[in-house]
Amino acid sequence: MNAASVSAASAAANARRAVVDIGSNTVRLTVYDGLPPDYRCIVNTKGSCRLGRDMALTGCLSPSGLRRAYKAVGRFIGQALEEQADEIALLATAAVREATDGPAFCARIERRYGRKVRVLAADEEARLSALGVLAGAPEADGIVADIGGGSLELVAVTDGRIGRTASLPLGHIRLYGESGGDPGRAGPLIDRAFAPLGWLAKGRGRDLCVVGGAWRKLARLHIAGRDIPLDGYALPRADAGALARVVLADTARPSRRTGRSQGMAALLFLRLLAAAEPARVVFTTRGIGDGWLVEQAARGR
Incomplete structure (x- = not known):
């Protein structure tokens, strides 16, 4: 490995990364320094949005939950930037994945904040949960x-x-x-x-x-x-x-x-x-x- 490669690997290992997890009940921000196995969580906070509250009845995201989620995502992106995160990932799980208006929600997030939402497939969500535990x-x-x-x-x-x-x-x-x-x-x-x-x-x-x-x-x-x-x-x-x-x-x-x-x-x-x-x-x-x-x-x- 040459010097440039070593430098790039070192920068990646020491970078600060943030995850905005858009769940069915809450939106959570976590900010991490480093990569596994040598990493630490420096921010872990959440906001209750209850996006999936009406899913059983309507198949759509809750209107009040949508309003809270838009605000929470924006607030957490801002907080991640204040924490000088080098990378910010927006991840969405079951409610957004299954709701008929899930794609519209993601599109609005992208328009408003200039960041794409990665909607996790069911098997991806399960795998990432397990990887998190194994970390x-x-x-x-x-x-x-x-x-x-x-x-x-x-x-x-x-x-x-x-x-x-x-x-x-x-x-x-x-x-x-x-x-x-x-x-x-x-x-x-x-x-x-x-x-x-x-x-x-x-x-x-x-x-x-x-x-x-x-x-x-x-x-x-x-x-x-x-x-x-x-x-x-x-x-x-x-x-x-x-x-x-x-x-x-x-x-x-x-x-x-x-x-x-x-x-x-x-x-x-x-x-x-x-x-x-x-x-x-x-x-x-x-x-x-x-x-x-x-x-x-x-x-x-």
């Missing part, structure tokens, strides 16, 4: 599960290698919309979606690595008041299930303290525990942004 736990072994507002991504990982993937229409906001928030109606929807995935049973006795804010809330409830890092926090399956059942019961109360769709996230969590039978649940703060960064490192960028 922090290279030897992960079991099932990676990433819950969003519009979809659930499932990935088999064996000693750090990605295997089978699935993207299911089981995001907690979508599930709430399709079931009316009734666990009795939501349960069969989940079970039918899981039925073809016989490979989930291979998670028995291994780890279930979970991604997504709706499930991280479970870990935060368990950690509450203790100075314990969330990334990599692990619970035995029985303890994780007990915690999810408390949240599910709370959402059914008239004076509930948790959001309505959070009950669907808890129910989905319990059904996944039953299907995969992991030894433990490992919570992670990493996600698609980290996976995108791994992708850039693999491309030598």
Whole structure:
């Protein structure tokens, strides 16, 4: 490798990169210094937009969610530029991918901010989720599960290698919309979606690595008041299930303290525990942004 190549490789490794993740429930900004395995996240912030709130009824993005999303994307691009990001990636997931007005949303973002949105295919979304987990736990072994507002991504990982993937229409906001928030109606929807995935049973006795804010809330409830890092926090399956059942019961109360769709996230969590039978649940703060960064490192960028 000549001096110019060494210099270019060094610049790529030390560059600052930002990801604006346009999800079904939130828009999130992450800013990173460096590339895996030697990188760090210096900004991680989000805004609630609920783009996918009306998808079950209309097939379109929520009008109020669209307004919030446009503002959030613009605000986060500006923040990334203030952080002197050398590269800014805009990634969109299930809601934008599936909505009839998703292409129009992306076109408007490009016109307004001069940046293209990369709409992730279902298998890309699952793969990037798994890569994000592996960035922090290279030897992960079991099932990676990433819950969003519009979809659930499932990935088999064996000693750090990605295997089978699935993207299911089981995001907690979508599930709430399709079931009316009734666990009795939501349960069969989940079970039918899981039925073809016989490979989930291979998670028995291994780890279930979970991604997504709706499930991280479970870990935060368990950690509450203790100075314990969330990334990599692990619970035995029985303890994780007990915690999810408390949240599910709370959402059914008239004076509930948790959001309505959070009950669907808890129910989905319990059904996944039953299907995969992991030894433990490992919570992670990493996600698609980290996976995108791994992708850039693999491309030598």
